[in-house]
Amino acid sequence: MGLLILASATATKAQDNKVPFMTKNFPASGVKSIESTTSGGNISVSGTAGGEATVEVFIQSGNSRKQYTNDEIQKKLNDEWELTVALEGQKLVARAKRKKNFNNWNNSLSISFKITSPKNTNTTLTTSGGNISLNSLQGSQDFTTSGGNLNIDQVSGKLKGRTSGGNINVKNASEYLDLVTSGGNIDAESCSGEIKLSTSGGNVMLSQLKGNIDATTSGGSVKGESISGELEAHTSGGNIRLSDLACSVTASTSGGSIDVSIKEAVKFVKLSNSGGNIDLQLPANKGYDLHVSGSKVKTQNLSNFKGDVEEDEIDGVVNGGGIAVNVRASSGRVSVALK
Numbered sequence: 001m002g003l004l005i006l007a008s009a010t011a012t013k014a015q016d017n018k019v020p021f022m023t024k025n026f027p028a029s030g031v032k033s034i035e036s037t038t039s040g041g042n043i044s045v046s047g048t049a050g051g052e053a054t055v056e057v058f059i060q061s062g063n064s065r066k067q068y069t070n071d072e073i074q075k076k077l078n079d080e081w082e083l084t085v086a087l088e089g090q091k092l093v094a095r096a097k098r099k100k101n102f103n104n105w106n107n108s109l110s111i112s113f114k115i116t117s118p119k120n121t122n123t124t125l126t127t128s129g130g131n132i133s134l135n136s137l138q139g140s141q142d143f144t145t146s147g148g149n150l151n152i153d154q155v156s157g158k159l160k161g162r163t164s165g166g167n168i169n170v171k172n173a174s175e176y177l178d179l180v181t182s183g184g185n186i187d188a189e190s191c192s193g194e195i196k197l198s199t200s201g202g203n204v205m206l207s208q209l210k211g212n213i214d215a216t217t218s219g220g221s222v223k224g225e226s227i228s229g230e231l232e233a234h235t236s237g238g239n240i241r242l243s244d245l246a247c248s249v250t251a252s253t254s255g256g257s258i259d260v261s262i263k264e265a266v267k268f269v270k271l272s273n274s275g276g277n278i279d280l281q282l283p284a285n286k287g288y289d290l291h292v293s294g295s296k297v298k299t300q301n302l303s304n305f306k307g308d309v310e311e312d313e314i315d316g317v318v319n320g321g322g323i324a325v326n327v328r329a330s331s332g333r334v335s336v337a338l339k
Contacts, residue, residue, distance in 0.1 A: 020056035020114070021073065024085050028053045032090040033122040034115060039098055040129045041112030042148065047119035047136035054116045055085050055094045062108035076109055083111070092117065131166065134159075150179065167202070185220070203238070206231075221256065230267075239276075257332070268324040277332040280325075284338040287322025290314050294327075294334035301338040 031053045036043050040062050059073050068076065077083055084095045096111035112130060122139040125132055131148035134141055140158045143150065149166035152159065156174045167184035170177065175193040179186065185202035188195065192210040199217045206215060206224030214232045215222055221238035224231070228246040239256035242249065246264035249271075257276040262269065265286055271278050282288065284301060292314040299314065307316010318338070327334055 019058075021059040021070070022057040022085070024055045024057075026053045026055075026087050026092060027051070028118045030087060030090055031092045031117050031121060033124070034092045034094070034117055035124045036094040036113050036115065037126045038096040038111050038113060038130065039127070040108065040110040041096070041127060042130035042132070043094075043113050043115070043125045043127050043143075044131075044133035045115045045117060045121075045123055045125065045135070045137065046133075047121065047138070048116045049119065050116070052116075053092055053118065055092070056114040057083070057085060057094075058112040058114065060110050062110045068109075073109065081109065081111070132161070132163075149184070150181070152179075168197070168199075186215075186217075188215075204233075204235075206233075222251075228264075265323045265325075269326070270324075271327045273329045273332055275331060276329070277334070278327055278329045279335045279337075280327060281337045281339055282325070285319065287320050288318040289321045289324050290316055290318060290336070291325065292327045292334055292336055294329035295331055296333040298333065298335045299337070300335070302336070303338075 028051050034045060061068055080099055082097045082099060084093055086093050094113040094115060119136055120138050123141045125143040127148065128146045129148065130145060131151065132143045132145050133151040134155050136154045138156050141155060142160045144162045145166060147165045148163060150161045150163050150168045152170040152173050154172045158176045159173060161179045163181045163184065165183045166181060168179050168181050168186045170179060170191060171189040173191045177191060177195045180198045181202065183201045184199060186197050186199050187205045188197060188209060189207045195209060195211055195213045197204060197215045199220065201219045202217060203220035204215045204217050204222045206227060208226045211229045213227065213229065216234045217238065218236045220235060222233045222235055223241045226244045230248045233240055233242065233251040235253045237255040238253060240251050240253055240258045243261040245262045246266065248267040249260065249269055251258055251260060252272040254274040258271055258273050258278045260271060261281040263283060265282055271280060294312060297312055297314055304319050305316055
């Protein structure tokens with residue numbers, strides 16, 4: 001298909017990656033969605049209240065030891081790439097695709113897109129090697145990278161993001177979040193709604209979240225604070241540290257320790273540990289149904305209790321009963337404190 005541009009597009013020096021190789025503007029009123037794809041570069045989309053949507057194209061050598069002049073870049077684009085920056089109906093398209101007969105990866109280009117659009121815009125974004133950033137958007141966002149990070153700020157709607165090897169940083173997002181990384185860390189801050197976070201090899205950090213939160217890691221730790229609603233936190237091999245909770249909580253680990261501090265107990269508490277210790281702090285003067293077991297069980301300020309207390313088990317009610325508290329450590333100790 002070759003290189004598709006408008007006659008009014010502007011080209012500048014490409015040696016400096018901070019300067020776009022090409023910039024194109026479109027009427028913002030005509031943009032309802034964005035589709036962007038590139039093989040080796042970054043994609044960023046930011047919402048704006050301005051009257052124009054803009055696509056900036058940044059091009060540099062895919063080989064850090066090699067630089068190209070603008071003329072060399074233009075020739076490589078013509079010979080090796082299909083570059084499309086256009087408005088197709090109400091869909092803004094920014095696409096960089098290698099031609100099928102291209103096989104010289106050492107001399108390839110890295111093509112990135114920086115897009116501004118109306119805030120109410122749906123996106124479908126894909127890159128095989130770069131980062132994806134979303135800012136100040138509302139709508140449905142579907143984005144995937146094989147090797148980069150995902151960065152999300154001030155985005156509401158339905159978000160589905162995937163990265164195979166990068167970190168995920170999300171803040172000020174709301175409604176529905178489904179974010180997965182195979183090898184990186186996740187940091188979520190000041191978000192609300194239905195939140196699903198998963199990593200196979202990294203840590204999960206949670207702060208100031210509200211809603212139904214499901215946070216899972218296979219090989220790292222989970223740390224959270226200032227969470228309300230309902231929380232599930234699971235790890236196969238790390239520690240769990242949760243504080244300042246005002247939520248129902250379910251947490252489990254197979255190989256680390258669990259430390260949970262609850263300022264406002266809601267509905268239930270369920271903690272399980274196959275190989276380590278559990279420390280739980282609950283607010284006093286509330287009613288609880290306690291079912292606690294471990295290699296050794298220790299309590300603090302357990303008053304107005306009725307039931308059975310053994311060295312390795314507690315089964316009974318506090319203040320007449322109420323919130324279900326189930327704590328089990330298969331081979332570790334358990335400490336429950338009411339403060």
